[in-house]
Amino acid sequence: MLHSIFRRLVSLGCGDERSDDIRTDGGTATAPASTTTDQTERSWLESEFVRSLPFWFPPTLLMGLFVYGAIGWNAIISLTNWDGFGNPDYSNLDFSMYAQMLGDPTFVAAARNTIVLLVVFTVASLIVGLVLAILVDRGIRFENTFRTIYLLPMSLSFVVTAIFWAWMYNPQSGLVNVVLRNIGLGFVANDWISDPQTKLGAVIFALMWQFSGYCMVVYLAGLRAIPSDQFEAARIDGASTVRMYWRVIIPQLRASTMSAAVVLMVFALKAFDFLFVMFGDTPGPSTDILATMMYREAFSSTNWAYGAAIATVLFLLALVVIGPYLYVQYQRGDL
Structure with a gap:
């Protein structure tokens, strides 16, 4: 038992960071939850998905805003009666323009x-x-x-x-x-x-x-x-x-x-x-x-x-x- 305590003190003094701790009864104890969380965050930050974000996220954001966002806004405008003057009225959306079209x-x-x-x-x-x-x-x-x-x-x-x-x-x-x-x-x-x-x-x-x-x-x-x-x-x-x-x-x-x-x-x-x-x-x-x-x-x-x-x-x-x-x-x- 004294031998186990001595080994534990030596490991602490040398700064030995291990995921498993040695118990006083000679067994091992699991690592603290904070250590496991840090390892998970580190592995996630080093993943291929996170490292590729700077390459695909900005163009995807711009395309979503200026292409698909514009398409969606155009579809909403088609449900109004906007004649180009003033601001469109979004309070009364209907399909009157499509009925007129037919x-x-x-x-x-x-x-x-x-x-x-x-x-x-x-x-x-x-x-x-x-x-x-x-x-x-x-x-x-x-x-x-x-x-x-x-x-x-x-x-x-x-x-x-x-x-x-x-x-x-x-x-x-x-x-x-x-x-x-x-x-x-x-x-x-x-x-x-x-x-x-x-x-x-x-x-x-x-x-x-x-x-x-x-x-x-x-x-x-x-x-x-x-x-x-x-x-x-x-x-x-x-x-x-x-x-x-x-x-x-x-x-x-x-x-x-x-x-x-x-x-x-x-x-x-x-x-x-x-x-x-x-x-x-x-x-x-x-x-x-x-x-x-x-x-x-x-x-x-x-x-x-x-x-x-x-x-x-x-x-x-x-x-x-x-x-x-x-x-x-x-x-x-x-x-």
């Missing part, structure tokens, strides 16, 4: 044009991009040159593309009508961006010209990832080139198609820049889309509540486009 023929036309632009532009760009990718993948000469030429329009902004195609569609000096007249098809020449029957088609064709090269690159990467022995097996089985691509190759490009389609649909919803540069904020019923109508109602007519309601609908439409893609990626474990 009975507004301008909104119905803009929503229809948005859906048509979304679907036709996406499908046409995917088809053209797939054809270009197949042609480039078959080992044509100057492949890198053609690939660069096809992808170059993607690097241009909507503003540059709109100015370029406004000149191309000029009824007198535009390249489109000049070429048609020179090849004997002058009767087809038209004022493409003034005729209500051709305005939306002209916009879709210009956007398709800009983004089909992007689809080509996505599909080309998918084609290069397919093992070459599948091509050889299809040829040995006697499949023609068209049948081989239709039955064997194209079904394996679903991931490429989905990723390219999502990007194209997002850009279709963001086509405001293109239409605003080409037509201003009043493109007319045949070309008006939700984005231009939102701008016109909010900034030209100072009807902020109605513009916020249209913006909310546009945001929900974007979620409908992106949501399924994110769900599929999550199911695959890519998120």
Whole structure:
């Protein structure tokens, strides 16, 4: 017993800090609660989560405030009757703006044009991009040159593309009508961006010209990832080139198609820049889309509540486009 007491005194004198104390009866005693708490706090402060806070917390806070906070505030404004003057009244929130929207023929036309632009532009760009990718993948000469030429329009902004195609569609000096007249098809020449029957088609064709090269690159990467022995097996089985691509190759490009389609649909919803540069904020019923109508109602007519309601609908439409893609990626474990 005296020996145990002597060892305890020596350990205290030397400053030996141990989690287990020696009892006078020769056993051990558990460490005080304060020591355990200090160790827990120290391990938590040294954890990877705490050490990574300075890198992800500030941008997350800023994004939550200025992006998602702004989206939430916009949704609240859409439930008011704010006309842009004074402060919005949050005491009487209702869905009157959405009810007005459903009975507004301008909104119905803009929503229809948005859906048509979304679907036709996406499908046409995917088809053209797939054809270009197949042609480039078959080992044509100057492949890198053609690939660069096809992808170059993607690097241009909507503003540059709109100015370029406004000149191309000029009824007198535009390249489109000049070429048609020179090849004997002058009767087809038209004022493409003034005729209500051709305005939306002209916009879709210009956007398709800009983004089909992007689809080509996505599909080309998918084609290069397919093992070459599948091509050889299809040829040995006697499949023609068209049948081989239709039955064997194209079904394996679903991931490429989905990723390219999502990007194209997002850009279709963001086509405001293109239409605003080409037509201003009043493109007319045949070309008006939700984005231009939102701008016109909010900034030209100072009807902020109605513009916020249209913006909310546009945001929900974007979620409908992106949501399924994110769900599929999550199911695959890519998120």
